[in-house]
Amino acid sequence: MTDKIHHIKTHCARMDHGGCALVVSVKDNKIIEVRGDTDGFLNKGYICSKGLASPNRLNHPSRLRHPLKRVGKRGEGKWEQISWETAIQTVSERLNSIREQYGAKSVAFCQGMPKGLEHFVLIRLANIFGSPNVVTVQDVCHAPREVSGMHTCGFYPVADFHHPSRLAVLWGSNITATNEEGEICRLLLDQLKQGTELMVIDPRKTDLAEKASSWLQIRPGTDNALALAFLNVIIEGKLYDEEFVENHTYGFEELAAHVKNYTPEKMSDVTRVPANLIRESARRYAASRPAVIQWGNPIEQNINAFDTARALICLMAICGNLDIPGGNIQANEPKILGLGKFVRADLIPLKPKEMIHAHHGTIPRLMTVPPAFFRKAVLEDIPYPVRGAYMQCTNPLLAYADSRHTYDALMNLDFFAVSDIIMTPTAALADIVLPAATHFEFNDIGHYGLGHGYILARPKAVDPPEECWPDMKILNELGKSLTSPEYWYENYEDFLDTLLKPCGFTYSQFVEKGYLKGQDRFQKYTDSGFRTSTGKVELRLSRAEKFRLSPLPQFTEPPEPDDPDYPLILTSAKDRHYLHSSYRWVEKLRKHSPVPLTEIHPETAEQYGISEGDEIHIETRFGSIIQIAHLTEKVPQGVVYSAYGWWFPEGDAEAQYEWEKSNFNILTSVGRLGGEFGTPNLKGLMCRIRRR
Numbered sequence: 001m002t003d004k005i006h007h008i009k010t011h012c013a014r015m016d017h018g019g020c021a022l023v024v025s026v027k028d029n030k031i032i033e034v035r036g037d038t039d040g041f042l043n044k045g046y047i048c049s050k051g052l053a054s055p056n057r058l059n060h061p062s063r064l065r066h067p068l069k070r071v072g073k074r075g076e077g078k079w080e081q082i083s084w085e086t087a088i089q090t091v092s093e094r095l096n097s098i099r100e101q102y103g104a105k106s107v108a109f110c111q112g113m114p115k116g117l118e119h120f121v122l123i124r125l126a127n128i129f130g131s132p133n134v135v136t137v138q139d140v141c142h143a144p145r146e147v148s149g150m151h152t153c154g155f156y157p158v159a160d161f162h163h164p165s166r167l168a169v170l171w172g173s174n175i176t177a178t179n180e181e182g183e184i185c186r187l188l189l190d191q192l193k194q195g196t197e198l199m200v201i202d203p204r205k206t207d208l209a210e211k212a213s214s215w216l217q218i219r220p221g222t223d224n225a226l227a228l229a230f231l232n233v234i235i236e237g238k239l240y241d242e243e244f245v246e247n248h249t250y251g252f253e254e255l256a257a258h259v260k261n262y263t264p265e266k267m268s269d270v271t272r273v274p275a276n277l278i279r280e281s282a283r284r285y286a287a288s289r290p291a292v293i294q295w296g297n298p299i300e301q302n303i304n305a306f307d308t309a310r311a312l313i314c315l316m317a318i319c320g321n322l323d324i325p326g327g328n329i330q331a332n333e334p335k336i337l338g339l340g341k342f343v344r345a346d347l348i349p350l351k352p353k354e355m356i357h358a359h360h361g362t363i364p365r366l367m368t369v370p371p372a373f374f375r376k377a378v379l380e381d382i383p384y385p386v387r388g389a390y391m392q393c394t395n396p397l398l399a400y401a402d403s404r405h406t407y408d409a410l411m412n413l414d415f416f417a418v419s420d421i422i423m424t425p426t427a428a429l430a431d432i433v434l435p436a437a438t439h440f441e442f443n444d445i446g447h448y449g450l451g452h453g454y455i456l457a458r459p460k461a462v463d464p465p466e467e468c469w470p471d472m473k474i475l476n477e478l479g480k481s482l483t484s485p486e487y488w489y490e491n492y493e494d495f496l497d498t499l500l501k502p503c504g505f506t507y508s509q510f511v512e513k514g515y516l517k518g519q520d521r522f523q524k525y526t527d528s529g530f531r532t533s534t535g536k537v538e539l540r541l542s543r544a545e546k547f548r549l550s551p552l553p554q555f556t557e558p559p560e561p562d563d564p565d566y567p568l569i570l571t572s573a574k575d576r577h578y579l580h581s582s583y584r585w586v587e588k589l590r591k592h593s594p595v596p597l598t599e600i601h602p603e604t605a606e607q608y609g610i611s612e613g614d615e616i617h618i619e620t621r622f623g624s625i626i627q628i629a630h631l632t633e634k635v636p637q638g639v640v641y642s643a644y645g646w647w648f649p650e651g652d653a654e655a656q657y658e659w660e661k662s663n664f665n666i667l668t669s670v671g672r673l674g675g676e677f678g679t680p681n682l683k684g685l686m687c688r689i690r691r692r
């Protein structure tokens with residue numbers, strides 16, 4: 001007998017940070033259609049190609065369906081199917097024996113981009129196990145924005161697209177392709193129709209650069225120089241918000257004296273943005289209150305990440321755009337369980353001293369280990385040995401800078417387990433591979449802990465295939481076996497109710513509502529000041545010396561010095577049809593973007609005798625890869641945009657699916673890192689190209 005069609009309202013997830021409300025039509029435990037929900041709080045009906053293809057992940061023949069144990073040599077591609085009971089027991093025995101031999105901190109818990117609640121359950125497991133080492137990709141993704149925000153103004157200033165702005169600045173954010181952290185482009189596009197002005201700071205002519213009233217085609221890797229030039233123009237011209245500066249900032253005079261040096265003329269040489277365009281754009285930002293800055297990955301994907309984030313927060317502050325409607329706000333969370341309680345931070349009071357990166361003198365309040373330092377611990381025992389790891393929702397062999405360094409580290413671990421939905425190059429090296437259930441297959445909550453002031457219901461639509469388990473369930477069972485069972489639940493779904501308890505809703509009541517949002521409250525500083533040691537926005541950091549931080553935002557030089565052997569500048573942008581290294585195996589998406597393309601300006605290509613469609617080598621001092629040339633005037637001369645995240649799921653499993661051939665992170669290095677966050681240079685590298 002066949003079922004009727006059911007329509008389920010849920011939110012998209014795991015194709016990016018998620019956020020679009022969806023209506024999912026289900027028949028016979030199969031999704032037959034998804035569409036954007038016009039009632040969606042963030043997307044108002046919008047859906048992208050990834051959202052449309054998202055159900056195609058579920059019944060794909062490549063899905064992992066059973067727990068696997070490595071039987072051959074590491075990476076040889078020989079596996080034995082095992083039961084869940086054996087899998088949980090093996091992972092737990094191996095991690096416990098490492099703990100006995102070297103201590104709990106010798107086991108790392110690794111996660112890539114957070115997908116949902118599983119991220120926080122993983123942190124909870126690490127805390128209960130006693131390891132301070134949760135390794136994430138925050139070094140290049142959000143920590144520079146969040147933690148620099150905490151130090152400067154006491155919060156992470158997020159773009160408020162829910163209230164009208166006079167000007168929106170996209171500073172290295174390709175929002176129509178990436179919709180990062182649920183800043184779904186639909187809200188911004190609606191504002192643009194209502195007359196909000198747009199400024200885009202991006203080397204490449206993005207969709208929105210075409211529509212912007214000003215487009216600053218910056219040299220990759222020089223965003224801090226540009227932000228400092230903005231500060232110079234605004235302070236010299238006394239265009240800032242005097243009342244705000246007078247009452248709510250600390251160190252203005254020092255900032256003013258410091259930025260005198262960064263004139264538009266000087267910074268124009270560095271950034272390649274004409275001085276008059278810098279002047280005009282800075283003036284426009286200062287004159288357009290409320291103005292919002294949607295800032296993206298490029299500001300935090302080079303060694304100057306801290307200074308760039310600091311300069312941008314100073315800019316928001318002195319122009320009076322912090323915590324006002326339509327500006328960059330401190331979002332208020334709904335009344336749900338706080339993060340510290342959920343992850344049981346109380347169980348690990350020594351974490352700030354003991355986590356690997358504390359040894360490297362990173363910035364206070366960075367609570368996850370930068371991948372470069374994790375690998376140093378594995379390979380060099382610095383500051384102590386790390387011998388085991390549990391990894392979920394991550395593909396480090398593609399996502400971490402310096403892929404060969406990652407390979408060496410993975411090969412040197414005594415034991416590691418990976419939970420994923422398919423066999424990736426990373427999983428192919430693991431000792432145990434666990435088949436995860438994915439979005440649509442279990443009840444989850446989205447956007448918890450991201451700092452945007454809301455959470456989204458993601459109720460299940462269909463059952464997972466065969467033996468696939470949600471990560472939350474895997475962790476709950478592993479928790480019971482690996483640590484004291486008192487911290488874990490009979491049923492992992494209790495995590496959902498525990499989180500919602502303070503607001504009085506059960507999970508099903510929450511699902512009825514669809515989302516929960518904190519109340520809008522702005523300019524909270526007028527009552528209580530800013531949550532910094534001075535109670536003000538710290539343009540100059542009052543505790544810089546104590547924390548060994550630079551007190552004022554700096555520009556000294558681009559991330560890499562000019563190099564005659566590598567005369568071109570290399571950067572990247574996310575592919576709108578994929579998430580990082582994920583989903584090259586989803587045919588519907590692969591059709592849109594079948595091969596790794598390197599974008600080059602036609603005149604630059606001609607200089608090197610390269611034509612459209614040629615196979616080319618892209619080389620840096622650190623490595624060489626092969627991609628296909630695509631000539632376009634959208635990128636500037638002398639700048640090369642290579643595709644990031646490529647491996648070939650259709651390739652040879654024993655060769656880890658050609659993970660080296662086109663992988664952008666073969667070109668990157670961990671030789672030089674930003675001191676505050678351990679950030680490597682991913683964008684703004686020096687490279688050269690040649691025909692194959």
Ligand SMILES: Nc1nc2c(c(=O)[nH]1)N[C@H]1C(S)=C(S)[C@@H](COP(=O)(O)OP(=O)(O)OC[C@H]3O[C@@H](n4cnc5c(=O)[nH]c(N)nc54)[C@H](O)[C@@H]3O)O[C@H]1N2
Nearest residue numbers: 016172173174178180220221296297298573574576579580
């Ligand atoms: N389709 C898709 N969406 C995604 C993701 C994905 O992989 N694919 N990933 C998700 C994640 S985890 C994140 S963190 C966000 C990231 O979202 P974004 O921050 O938007 O990410 P990127 O595409 O890396 O960079 C944005 C823009 O920066 C430009 N750019 C490159 N170098 C520079 C530079 O040096 N300076 C400036 N100013 N601009 C530069 C690029 O041309 C691009 O248009 O996206 C999320 N959404």
Ligand SMILES: Nc1nc2c(c(=O)[nH]1)N[C@H]1C(S)=C(S)[C@@H](COP(=O)(O)OP(=O)(O)OC[C@H]3O[C@@H](n4cnc5c(=O)[nH]c(N)nc54)[C@H](O)[C@@H]3O)O[C@H]1N2
Nearest residue numbers: 112113137141393394395399419420436438580581582682
């Ligand atoms: N050169 C360069 N490097 C970068 C970046 C860049 O722009 N350039 N961007 C950086 C950024 S912003 C980020 S966030 C990181 C991303 O780093 P990662 O998050 O490690 O990147 P992904 O390649 O998306 O790997 C995610 C894995 O999770 C799996 N997965 C999907 N759903 C589930 C699930 O429900 N459960 C489990 N267990 N697994 C699942 C996918 O199959 C995939 O293998 O990369 C960073 N690295």
Ligand code: SF4
Nearest residue numbers: 012015019020048051
């Ligand atoms: S923009 Fe993101 S959340 Fe929206 S449909 Fe696309 S992948 Fe899903």
Ligand SMILES: [Mo]
Nearest residue numbers: 113140141142
């Ligand atoms: Mo990210």
